[in-house]
Amino acid sequence: xxxxxxxxxxxxxxxxxxxxxxxDDIAISSRIRLARNxxxxxxxxxxxxxxxxxxxxxxxxxxxxxxxxxGENMLVFYPDQMNALDRExxxxxxxxxxxxxxxxxxxxxxxxxxxxxxxxxxxxxQLRLQTxxxxxxxxxxxxxxxxxxxxxxxxxxxxFDEQLGFLTSCPTNVGTGMRASVMLHLPGLVLTGQIAPxxxxxxxxxxxxxxxxxxxxxxxxxxxxxxxxxTLGESETKIIDELDSVIHQLIMQEKNARRTLxxxxxxxxxxxxxxxYGLLRHSYKLGFEEAMQSLSGLRIGVDMGxxxxxxxxxxxxxxxxxxxxxxxxxxxxEYPDDALDIFRAALCRDTLRQLA
Amino acid sequence: xxxxxxxxxxxxxxxxxxxxxxxDDIAISSRIRLARNxxxxxxxxxxxxxxxxxxxxxxxxxxxxxxxxxGENMLVFYPDQMNALDRExxxxxxxxxxxxxxxxxxxxxxxxxxxxxxxxxxxxxQLRLQTxxxxxxxxxxxxxxxxxxxxxxxxxxxxFDEQLGFLTSCPTNVGTGMRASVMLHLPGLVLTGQIAPxxxxxxxxxxxxxxxxxxxxxxxxxxxxxxxxxTLGESETKIIDELDSVIHQLIMQEKNARRTLxxxxxxxxxxxxxxxYGLLRHSYKLGFEEAMQSLSGLRIGVDMGxxxxxxxxxxxxxxxxxxxxxxxxxxxxEYPDDALDIFRAALCRDTLRQLA
Numbered sequence: 257x258x259x260x261x262x263x264x265x266x267x268x269x270x271x272x273x274x275x276x277x278x279x280d281d282i283a284i285s286s287r288i289r290l291a292r293n294x295x296x297x298x299x300x301x302x303x304x305x306x307x308x309x310x311x312x313x314x315x316x317x318x319x320x321x322x323x324x325x326x327g328e329n330m331l332v333f334y335p336d337q338m339n340a341l342d343r344e345x346x347x348x349x350x351x352x353x354x355x356x357x358x359x360x361x362x363x364x365x366x367x368x369x370x371x372x373x374x375x376x377x378x379x380x381x382q383l384r385l386q387t388x389x390x391x392x393x394x395x396x397x398x399x400x401x402x403x404x405x406x407x408x409x410x411x412x413x414x415x416f417d418e419q420l421g422f423l424t425s426c427p428t429n430v431g432t433g434m435r436a437s438v439m440l441h442l443p444g445l446v447l448t449g450q451i452a453p454x455x456x457x458x459x460x461x462x463x464x465x466x467x468x469x470x471x472x473x474x475x476x477x478x479x480x481x482x483x484x485x486x487t488l489g490e491s492e493t494k495i496i497d498e499l500d501s502v503i504h505q506l507i508m509q510e511k512n513a514r515r516t517l518x519x520x521x522x523x524x525x526x527x528x529x530x531x532x533y534g535l536l537r538h539s540y541k542l543g544f545e546e547a548m549q550s551l552s553g554l555r556i557g558v559d560m561g562x563x564x565x566x567x568x569x570x571x572x573x574x575x576x577x578x579x580x581x582x583x584x585x586x587x588x589x590e591y592p593d594d595a596l597d598i599f600r601a602a603l604c605r606d607t608l609r610q611l612a
Numbered sequence: 613x614x615x616x617x618x619x620x621x622x623x624x625x626x627x628x629x630x631x632x633x634x635x636d637d638i639a640i641s642s643r644i645r646l647a648r649n650x651x652x653x654x655x656x657x658x659x660x661x662x663x664x665x666x667x668x669x670x671x672x673x674x675x676x677x678x679x680x681x682x683g684e685n686m687l688v689f690y691p692d693q694m695n696a697l698d699r700e701x702x703x704x705x706x707x708x709x710x711x712x713x714x715x716x717x718x719x720x721x722x723x724x725x726x727x728x729x730x731x732x733x734x735x736x737x738q739l740r741l742q743t744x745x746x747x748x749x750x751x752x753x754x755x756x757x758x759x760x761x762x763x764x765x766x767x768x769x770x771x772f773d774e775q776l777g778f779l780t781s782c783p784t785n786v787g788t789g790m791r792a793s794v795m796l797h798l799p800g801l802v803l804t805g806q807i808a809p810x811x812x813x814x815x816x817x818x819x820x821x822x823x824x825x826x827x828x829x830x831x832x833x834x835x836x837x838x839x840x841x842x843t844l845g846e847s848e849t850k851i852i853d854e855l856d857s858v859i860h861q862l863i864m865q866e867k868n869a870r871r872t873l874x875x876x877x878x879x880x881x882x883x884x885x886x887x888x889y890g891l892l893r894h895s896y897k898l899g900f901e902e903a904m905q906s907l908s909g910l911r912i913g914v915d916m917g918x919x920x921x922x923x924x925x926x927x928x929x930x931x932x933x934x935x936x937x938x939x940x941x942x943x944x945x946e947y948p949d950d951a952l953d954i955f956r957a958a959l960c961r962d963t964l965r966q967l968a
């Protein structure tokens with residue numbers, strides 16, 4: 257199979273950020289990933305390079321024989337043949353995990369052309385299948401990934417236990433092997449000081465709250481990933497229904513918070529939005545975190561109808577494009593690290609000028 | 613004489629900020645004030661209300677009989693007949709001192725129509741005559757105020773000692789009774805870290821460095837008032853020549869600093885200017901200090917030619933118009949203190965939108 261190049265990804269907008277989805281004024285994207293392993297092969301952590309290579313080939317054959325990952329147009333990435341920067345691009349586009357790109361040998365990545373679906377081979381588990389869509393639509397994402405899983409699974413013999421369910425490398429994934437998450441933009445709850453008790457409440461429901469780049473990342477840009485913790489003893493649909501209901505509750509809470517802010521503290525919120533826009537539109541050096549926070553402020557303004565000419569999906573896309581790897585990729589040559597802040601500011605200025 | 617109303621001042625731009633003057637990319641304004649007292653009358657601090665009233669009338673007659681304060685068009689303010697807000701307007705426009713407006717009884721203020729010249733009666737001294745002009749032009753200001761002083765002095769008998777010179781309430785003014793100052797905008801020296809040693813050097817020359825609102829005020833907006841300390845034993849022209857030469861040196865240093873910044877740290881200075889403009893153009897709540905700092909940043913940008921449509925004198929004027937009293941004056945009614953931040957932001961937004 258011909259190796260794909262990340263340039264092919266960079267030509268197109270990120271579909272899950274560019275398209276419209278339900279409640280996408282608050283819900284950026286919905287994502288489900290499934291962990292799967294093959295019978296008779298040790299998990300990647302315990303496997304030799306030869307075994308991992310064999311697994312790569314077996315999964316490749318299955319992926320190629322399934323139409324659900326894009327068929328002929330499916331993109332195949334060989335991480336060990338890519339440079340570190342290109343691998344970082346995969347991470348920033350949420351197609352691969354940090355662990356996956358850190359140890360690129362005997363790994364493979366399949367991506368369908370619109371990036372809505374991808375499959376990592378030999379990450380923590382032999383297969384890590386992911387589907388991601390704009391807005392809050394976990395049930396639709398589940399239907400989609402379930403079909404893809406069945407499609408690919410026809411060609412593979414998954415490690416499956418009648419009692420436990422799917423077997424995985426880490427016990428926290430055993431059972432469904434599923435992690436479902438929704439990325440929410442919650443500046444209203446942050447600005448009204450409701451976020452801390454809200455997160456405490458969510459944690460009590462066996463749900464996890466993480467930042468945009470997964471575990472351990474900060475809530476830059478007031479972005480929060482809410483995901484299920486449990487994988488054992490419950491069906492996928494039940495887990496998704498429960499998570500989905502929490503997500504809808506959070507969306508309502510965020511809407512209320514924004515309304516309250518506008519009613520009781522109109523100028524504070526206008527000021528927050530205005531300063532964010534002013535920074536994105538006029539600064540010449542912009543750090544990653546500051547840019548994320550400003551994009552967050554701008555998103556509220558777009559939602560409030562203050563920027564009629566700005567499409568909120570273009571703002572979503574900027575969250576990806578301001579990433580260090582994306583910036584480096586679009587600026588060849590050698591330069592000091594703080595040049596990225598200059599590139600980032602220029603990208604934001606130019607994008608907003610074009611949208612204005 | 614009919615009492616003037618501050619509304620008459622507010623109708624017109626502040627002439628010393630609105631007009632062009634030499635080196636006004638860096639020197640905002642040049643100002644000289646003369647302290648004078650009358651023979652045979654105790655200084656205001658030791659005088660009874662009756663004596664102070666008598667001095668008011670004597671000086672009034674002299675002012676009216678001189679053409680140099682505007683003649684028929686001269687504005688006369690009776691501070692004790694004005695409310696506190698209107699008196700604050702006089703302070704923010706630099707026509708009166710804080711001491712003067714704090715104790716309004718038996719005081720009087722004469723102002724020529726373009727505000728370039730004014731005369732406080734019964735401040736620390738019986739007469740405090742001031743002339744102020746745009747840019748760096750101390751010698752011209754001296755010629756002007758010297759002529760006015762002679763014109764008014766023809767009708768008065770000044771307290772004068774052949775040995776000491778003019779007698780004043782405070783010994784630090786005895787001699788010439790003159791304080792000359794230039795308001796400089798020195799963001800380049802601040803940003804390059806040269807300002808502290810520069811101020812130390814100036815202090816050694818028996819010159820004082822103060823903030824925009826005189827003694828004790830901070831250097832908000834990177835504005836610095838440089839003035840002479842000595843009044844005794846030297847002629848006015850010698851003092852002015854010495855001060856003027858220091859001012860010209862500072863202007864050269866500031867120009868060099870800006871050039872250095874642009875050459876070595878172009879993006880840092882662009883960023884400083886851009887953020888300042890973004891804040892003024894898009895925020896909805898703007899504190900006084902933050903507004904001063906942002907106007908300072910914008911001034912550099914105008915000087916650098918980044919904002920071809922913005923007249924630097926309009927920016928200078930904003931330094932006055934964003935003052936609390938000026939904002940209160942243009943917004944009638946009762947409101948909480950932080951409403952001023954909202955008015956200030958609106959004024960800056962609207963002004964820059966109109967100039968854009």
